[in-house]
Amino acid sequence: MSNKTYNELLIETSELIGEATQADEAVFEAGEADRNTLLPLLLELRVRYTVLLSRLDSVYDQLLQPQKRMIVKRLLESCLGRLIEIKHDLVELRVSDHTFDDDEALVKLQVTPHEAEPCIPQFFIRERAEEIESRRQFVLDTLRKLGYEPPKPQPLVLTEQQAVIIIQSHERARQGRLRGQFMKEIRLLKEKGRDQKGEMSAAAATAIQKVWRGFLARRLTKRRKHEEQLLIGMQLPPYSESESKKKAEEVKDYRRTLQMEREQEYQTALVTIEEQLRAQHGMKINEQIGDELRRWIREYYDRTGRFPEMPSEESGGSRAMYSRTGTGMDSEISKSSPVSSKESKRSKESKDKKNNKTEENNKNKEEPEDLTVYKCAPSAFLKDMVGANEEYEDIWKFKDDIDNPHERYYKDMIEREKMVKIEQEIRNIVDEMMRNELELLQAAFDRDRAQKGKKSKKQQKKVRRGGKKNKKKKEKDLTPDRTTESLFEELVANGIIRPYPLVNIDDFVGEKCYIGSATTEDGVEALPCLGDVRQLVKEYCILPLGSEFVRNHAPLVRSVLITGAAASGKKMLVHAICTEVGAMLFDLTPANIVGKYPGKSGLIMLIHLVMKVSRLLQPSVIWMDDAEKPFVKKIPKTDKTDPKRLKKDLVKIIKGICPEDRVLFIGTTRAPWDAEQKLLFQCYQKIIPIPRADYGSISLLWRTRLHKAGALNPRLEISCLSRVSDSYTMGTLLAALDAVLTTKRRLQLRVRALTAAEVAVKLSYWEPVYAEQEAAADSWWYKTPMEKRRQKIMQRLEELQAEVENGG
Template sequence: MSNKTYNDLICDTSELIVEATQADEAVFEAGSAERSTFEPLLSDLRIRYTVLLSRLDAVYDQLLQPQKRLIVKRLLEACLGRLLEIKHDLVELHLSDLTYDDDEVLVKLGVTPHEAEPCVPQYFVREREEEIEKKRYFITDTLRKLGYEPPKPRSLVLTEQQAVIIIQSHERARQGRLRGQFMKEIRLLKEKGRDQKGEMSASAATAIQRVWRGFIARRDTKRRKHEEQLLIGMKLAPYSESKAIKKTEEVKELRRKVQKQYEQEYQDALERIEEQLRNQHGVKINERIGDELRRWISEYFERTGKFPEFPSEDGGGSRAMFSRQGTGMDSDLSKSSPVSSKDSKKSKESKDKKNNKVEDNKNKDEAEDLKSFKCSTSAFLKDIVSANEEYEDIWKFREEDIKNEEKCDKDMIEREKMIKIEQEIRNIVDDMMRSELELLQAALDRDRAHKGKKAKKPQKKVRRGGKKSKKKKEKDLTPDRTTESLFEELVTNGIIRPFPLVKIDDFIGEKSFVASDCKSQGQEPLPCLGDIRQLVKEFCILPLGSEHVRTNSPLVRSVLISGPSGSGKKMLVQAICSETGATLFDLTPGNLVGKYPGKSGLIMLIHLVMKVSRLLQPSVLWMNDAEKPFVKKIPKTDKTDPKRLKKDLVKIIKGICPEDRVLFVGTSRTPWEAEQKLLFQCYSKVIQIPRADYGSISLMWRTYLHKAGALSPKLELSCLSRVSDSYTIGTLLAALDTVLTTKRRLQLRVRAFTAQEVAVQLSSFEPVYVEHDMAAESWWSKTPMEKRKQRVMQRLLELEQENEERAAAGK
């Protein structure tokens, strides 16, 4: 697409941002209200910001103008942070991590459920491609030196011996086919004999014509039916890379290269123009500011007979000194209290009235408190408004030169650099004037011969906002070692591990389309795999990808992902690392056996993990079998010492600060075997992968069979999905790989793939038994969020019953 396309897109997006921020501010103006009133408003805002996120991501990825891209990035990060804030408000509103979209809101905004799912911004990885590639190469190179060879993709390059074997096998097959065809012809000649006349009767010719015309008609009908089904979407086209999509990706990659070139030109212009401006105007600005300050000080001395107190740099410096009025009105006003005695009496009377309320009103107030809700304050809304206003003022209605519209604007750079240079020179002149004022004050005191009064010492710079928070710094056990050496040590010991690149969208699953109807009927909707994918994005990927968003958004330190074997827990961890370019630290108990032994070794291990994870952030600390450190009784056959990190896990997780882009992820198949109190002390969020529903299984079969070329009209996809109901997605894919061998793929052209082949193979795999589902459901009801929700609902029911009983007794 062209430059005009993306410029028009950002203009349209700016108008949508205005609408979203107005709706957002209206929600805050509403203050505290009933929960039912906030539910559609927050759902509407979440979808609006999701659409804005996808639009801004597309613009930022392809826009060329470097200065405009800075504003777009501010908007993108601010919208992303606001989206996460709304998600946490929805969690508090519903008292559940699973929040579903309202169908009425989707219809009103014209958004599909797929579009309502947040996308992962591309700049998370694209702006750090070189760093991520170096990190992956360092890991693989270190492991290769230790003798570990990572699995390589299949290469088309063959050795001479392999090529000879393949040619021989194909030649034997060709000769066999020719020999069989020759023998078939001989057999037919012997059976039928030859027609001595060499002429065919008229009836035979008519029969052949009839058969041929019927064949032609059936073939044309089949072709037209196939084209019609492709047109209306009843059938998928053969899987192949679209030329249009391929061409689009090539154009995008070309624009990214031009984008890097323009960005480099912009950075060079910043340095060059700043140096030119310093050489041209530095001395003049210095003299002007110095003359202004000296003239102002002399006028002040003539008017008051004393020298002014010069503010510190944090206090505003000379700019703050110029703005002083010297009237003393502010101090007088600040001394007087704005609350009168009458107001205080009224407040006391109101307190007395509240204390004297009857029990009925107390119950009503408690019920209202439980039913009411108030949104938390936003740290990103002002950024969205200010960045959008800045875009509208500078870029939206600007008529630019066609030739240079996407290159950096030098006039804008000069204005920004002049402000920066003037401020830096002003700070230097302020320091010089402070020393001059000290000398002048000392000379004045000597002239006046004030023996009892001494010159005032210059005030020390005091940090605004009070004292610095005294945070205990951890003792550095490796102060003399470089990051590369620590990194290499952890890779050598298998703590830092390589992982395959996986996209979060490869976790295939449909969203729950009946959730809104279930909620309207007062039922609790069941989540689907698509809802779990969205949860992982909102709690793990989106906060971890941006430093600004991570620092200011609600903090999620740790996440527990539970589910049966083959449900995709490990894949989700790999997707988190792939989408954010994170470093993976494996703290699984089985992986720590024999590494860093003893108490001192454990202290060193924790120190290395926390130090390197902060240095190489974003980082993911992963523990498989997360329930094992908290199991009451360890089996005698388990030699991994799983309780080694039991006491330090809470310390590790609580040591993760908002500034640290570090996330602790635990995966577990049987979390109910652990001590629940200790388990939930470690993990603030719990994501349970449910049994795959019919829609998700059907989508999975359609996607993978289409890629394999095995999707045909003879395949009963609905029947296959029903048969696969009690199996996890991983188990189904393993069965498919077992059935679709290379030989079977070659036979698909002749013999269509059937559901029976997979069904027979599934009989040899273990399904998810009902006992496991019941145990998982029972455990889920005991999680902190579910317990809190149950307590609130129970209390509301009790209050309603008490009010009804009192009303009946009063009558």
Template sequence: MANKTYNDLMVETSELLGEATQADEAVFEGGAAERVALQPLLSELRIRYTVLLAKLDSVYDQLLQPQKRLIVKRLLEACLGRLIEIKHDLVEIQMSDFTFDDDESLQKLQVTPFEAEPCIPQFFIREREEEIQSRRQFIIDTLTKLGYEPPKPEPLVLTEQQAVLIIQSHERARQGRLRGQFMKEIRLLKEKGRDQKGEMSSSAATAIQRVWRGFIARRATKKRKQEEQLLIGMELPPYYESEKIKKAEEVKEYRRKLQKERAEEYNIALDTIEEQLRTQHGARINEQIGDELRRWITEYYERTDRLPEIPSEESGGSRAMYSRQGTGMESELSKSSPVSSGGSKRSKDSKDKKSSKNGDAKPKEEGEDLITYKCTASAFLQDIVNANEEFEDIWKFKEDIDNTHERYYKDMIEREKMVKIEQEIRNVVDEMMRNELELLQAAYDKDKAVKGKKSKKPQKKVRRGGKKNKKKKEKDLTPDRTTESLFEELVSNGIIKPYPLVKIDDYIGEKCYLGNEMRKKCEDPTPCLGDIRQLIKEYCILPLGSEHVRTNAPLVRSVLISGPSGSGKKMLVHAICSEAGAMLFDLTPANIVGKYPGKTGLIMLIHLVMKVSRLLQPSVIWMDEADKPFVKKIPKTDKTDPKRLKKDLVKIIKGIYPEDRVLFVGTSKTPWDAEQKLLFQCYNKVIQIPRADYGSISLMWRTRLHKAGALSPRLDLSCLSRVSDSYTLGTLLQALNAVLTTKRRLQLRVRALTAQEIAIQLSSMEPVYAEQDAAAETWWYKTPMEKKRQKILQQIQEMAMAAEENGAK
């Protein structure tokens, strides 16, 4: 597509952003409101920002102009952060991690449930392709040096009896083909002789014509019916990339290459233009600021009979002094870059947000907490408003007639660099003036023979003041080692592992469409696999992908994913790493057996994992069988020493700060075997993968069979989905791979796949038994979030019953 297409799309998105921010500010300014009334408003806002996120992502991925892309990225990250904030507000309102969309909001915005699911921004990976590829290659090279080879397919080894049977079957087939060819030749000779004698009757020719015409008519009807079903969406098109799709991808890739060229030109221009401006105007600006400052000091002394104090650089320097005294003597350069007056408000918001993150907010009254809720202060809403206003002021009506190739604008760079140069020179002149004022004050005191303390530099007071960082500095056990050496050591010991590249959208599953309606009736909806996919995006992938979002958004340090074998826990971990471009650290008890032995070795292991995970962030620290460290009694057959990390897990997770793009993920099949109090101390969020419902199983079968080319009208998908109930998706895929061998794939054109073949294969596999489902459901109701939710629901019901009794009286 052309540049105009993406520019028009960005203008349209900017208008939608204005509408969304107005609605968002109205909700926030309303203060505390009833939860029932606030929930649909926040749900609608979440859908709005989700749609805007997808539009901004497509614009940022294909826009060429480098200066405009900077504003688009600011909007993209701010929308992403605001989306996560709204998600956490909805969780607090509904007391559940699953926030089902309101049907009215979807209809109002004309959005499907799958479009209301957040997309993963492409810049997470695209802007770090070289870095991610180099790290993967380093891991492969290190493993190759250690003698590790990727697993190869095992060679086919046959016994003598199996070989004899294969040879006999092939020999019989060869003899059958020869006999068939011989009989065909005899039949052709007979027909040829019959034709020569004129024995063929006209009735036979008519019969052949009738059969052939009927066959042609049926084939044309079948083709026309198939085209009609394709048109109305009743049948899936063949699974292959058409030429148009390939051409569109080629165009997108070409534009991405142009983006890199424009970005390189822009970066070179930043340095060259700054050097030119510094050479041309540096001396003049220095002299102008110096003269202006000396004149102001002279006038101040004549008016007050004392020398002024120039504020520190952190307080704004001489520019802040001008604005405080109200002399109106600022230069034109100073006026072009005024100091922001919203610092106190921003710091106040950050304090409120920090207190809400740490859970230090004052508890509300019990009745008010049940009925009303006040949204937390947003760290991203003002960024969206400011960036959108900047876009509208600069870019919305800017005509690019003279810049058809979308290159940088030199005048904009010059304005930005002049402000920067003026500020740097002002800081130098201010420091020189402070020294001169100190000498003048000393000489003045000496002349007046005034004894007293020596004048102190005011900037030192400011620099000593302020909040100190309360973050404890950990002792570095490896101060002299490079990052590469630590990286190589962890790879050699199997702590850092390569992982297969998996897309989160490959985790196939339908969404729960009746969740919101069931909650209105005070019923507990059962989430579907599509809701699990959305939770993984919102809690794990989206915060990890952006440093700005991770630092300012609500913090989730750790996530526990539970579910039966084959439910996709490990796939979700790999998807988190793949979508965020993260390093994978494996702290599974079975993986660290015999590595870093003893107490000192354990301390070194924890230190290396935490240090390298921060150096190579984003990072995911993974522990499979997360319940094992907290099991009360370990079987004697278990030699992995799972309780080795029991005392240090909480320390590891609490050592993850907001500025660290590090996430701790635990996976477990039987979390109810662990001590629940210790387990929930470690994990902030608990995600339980539910039993696959009919919709998710049917969608999975349709998608996988269509991709394999095995989907046909003869295959009863409904029956197959019913038979597949109580099996996990991993088990179903395993059965499909066992049925669709190479030989069976070649036979699909002649003999279509049937549900019976897959059902026979499933009969030999283990389902998820009802006892395991019951244990998982019982454990789920004991999780902190669910216990809190059930308690609030009970209190609300008691209040409703009390109100009814009072009304009856």
């Protein structure tokens, strides 16, 4: 695709952003609204921002012009943050973490359910590729020094009997081919000996023609049927990368290299142009600003008989003085002084705290009455998105790029930006000089009139108070003299930081629940599918961690608990989260920290190292497998891992994660009902249960995996195999498939097609998820805070509806 294509796509996307932001602002202007009317609006906005996210991601990934890419990135991050905010509003509206797509919104926007799932921006990894690879290589090198070797693929090893059988079968096949060739030669010799003048009868020729023409017709019909099924998507094409896809990827990679070259040119131009402008205009600007300030101070003194107070740099400096006029100058400057601004801030904070307390009390009092009304939380991204889109429309939308076909930087834009920066820096320097001169003049003026200044002591007292507060916020650093690399190496050597397999989140195969919105409208709770779990992991874990700007301003999720049966994909999701954002993985599983950092002091050091290094190497994921063990009431005697070692400190670790820290605590467990529920729910903010695999997800798994392995054929009954696979986890199904498709069986696929019976027989060796385990998981889920809250609200709504009906 060319530069023109991506520029046109960006123009269309800008128009769609304008439509989405208008609809979004209308929701905020409406204020409190009925939940039933607000829900479809938010669902439509969610789909709109999802489409915009994928468009902006493709444009940002391939656009060459470096100055234009800066605005596109602002739009991309704002769109991403707003999407997360809408998700949290929908969770509060539905009182459920799973927000199913609205059918009307999908039809209106002409979007498929697959397109309505948020994509993961490519810049999460691509802009940090070198850093991620260097960290991963450092971990592997450190482990190699300690004697650890990464697992290698095992070669095919045959027993003596299997080797003899393979050799015998190949020898018999060779002998058969030789015998067939020998018999063919004998037949040809016999035919040559016949009378060449003999002619076939008309009946024999007709019969041969009939059979041959029928064969050709059947083959042509079969081919047409296959092509038609490929066209309408009933059959999958052979699993092989087409030449067109390869060429498209090559073009994208080439544009990415050009993009890096343009960025390097732009960065060097920023430095060189700034140096040139400083050399040409620096002295002139310094003299102009100094003359203006001295003339203004002289006029002020002649008019008022005293010297002005120079505003601080934070309040605007000398520019703030020029924006104010004559008599009101002194009062406005005094209002903008640092002391008054601090006092006003404190008074505002105290008022805000009082207002928040009163609002919370009012909410608690009015909660049963206002269940049908909801007000969206204020957005931290909408204003920035609107401003970035307006800036794009003003500067870039109608800009003619004929003179810049290679998408290089614009020098005039850099000069304007740098002139503003240089002028501001010089103004700050001149302002500081003027402050010193004014202090000397004021001191001489006071000395002449024998006056003393009394404001300095008050300012010092307030500065000291601020200093005391800052001292309380500081945490004690137990390793002040050690470098990040030494701490990193220590944690790797102790197995706390560990390598993980590279897995994409889309490898977690599963269909979405397509009837969720319709069933919830009818008052029936919809059961989520594996595709909904994948989307939830993206929204809570991957998307906020990938961008620092989004993490700082989006609703904060500190910890997530992933529950599910054995081999349901919990560890795979943890590895996918780390892979998609390029995070470091810290393993605090009780079995992993046995014998490491012993004693109370050792535990304090372990927590300190994990929190410090996770902040230094962010984004980071702190993972604990068997998350229920620290909160188990009775520890089995056979368990010697001391699981309760971190029981008291887990809440402190999780609460210590700030919005500025791109750190996420993830727990995985098979049996969360074994733990003390109160302590478990105090630790984990969000709970993501992995449900039993549904028919659609299992069918999709078999179809994709068999197609990738080249074992998919029309005779293989996918539907029957999916029914047989019910109540098995996805990991179990993949293990059974790997056990069936050995190297020998893959070689035989051309001769003997794979059947569903082979997989079903092999699957019978594994244990399914029994009904008792599902019942225990369901009963535990109804005790979670989110589900309890939903049940209470549903009960209150039913009571209100009954009162209305009885009153009517």
